[in-house]
Amino acid sequence: DAGITQSPRHKVTETGTPVTLRCHQTENHRYMYWYRQDPGHGLRLIHYSYGVKDTDKGEVSDGYSVSRSKTEDFLLTLESATSSQTSVYFCAISDPRQRDHYGYTFGSGTRLTVV
Amino acid sequence: EDQVTQSPEALRLQEGESSSLNCSYTVSGLRGLFWYRQDPGKGPEFLFTLYSAGEEKEKERLKATLTKKESFLHITAPKPEDSATYLCAVQARLGNEKLTFGTGTRLTIIP
Secondary structure, eight states: OTTEEEEOSEEEEOTTOOEEEEEEESSOOSEEEEEEEETTTEEEEEEEEEETTEEEEOTTOTTEEEEEEETTEEEEEESSOOGGGOEEEEEEEEOGGGHHHHOOEEOOOEEEEEO | OOEEEEEOSEEEEETTOOEEEEEEEEOSSEEEEEEEEEOTTSOOEEEEEEOSTTOEEEETTEEEEEOSSEEEEEEOSOOGGGOEEEEEEEEETTSTTOOEEOOOEEEEEEO
16 A cells, blocks of 8 residues: 555444554655545545644544654544444545645555444 | 535446546635545545646546536446546645545446
8 A cells, every 4th residue: 555554454342442543654744644434425534634743633523533743653543432433444645745646645444343 | 615526426337338427526726636446445546636627637548637617537448447436536725735525436347
């Protein structure tokens, strides 16, 4: 996946437990994003980062927090998982200088099930 | 609020039967329109970026075009390996690099 790795690939967790998903990049891109993908809704932005320790909310940020302490890592935390957070989560990276050639590069996704 | 609507939701074509997918958008100043391909169980894969009305880009059997209100992805003489979900997304000029996605068109090419 062109230098972007998500972990874990699959996770089943119980309602009320905290969960952290990790995104790691080797491209040194400034921007990183977390999206969720659900049938009928497409990809929706949760949070994004425009630099180390610089983050902002997306359209569906309630119940989620993020951290970026290093350029290469962007963590998504579900503070207390709920069944409505069952989804496929995608991380993406971008570099505005390369938008013409690569657009945004996405990871392979994490399938999260909250039971 | 930026919006992207894709049609049809699903499309089944015979191998070799050409067609077009539609992406209608509203955005407060378009910086770029993106097309992605997504295979089952995988992340979206970048295809094209279009920036201004009248622009066209091609890649193998795919050609993307852009007007002020919509974009088309034309598929010429498709093959079974073109089966995938095709996603359209827009980026606003003042959107801080964020993308707004449509829900996609699921394309199936029948041999």
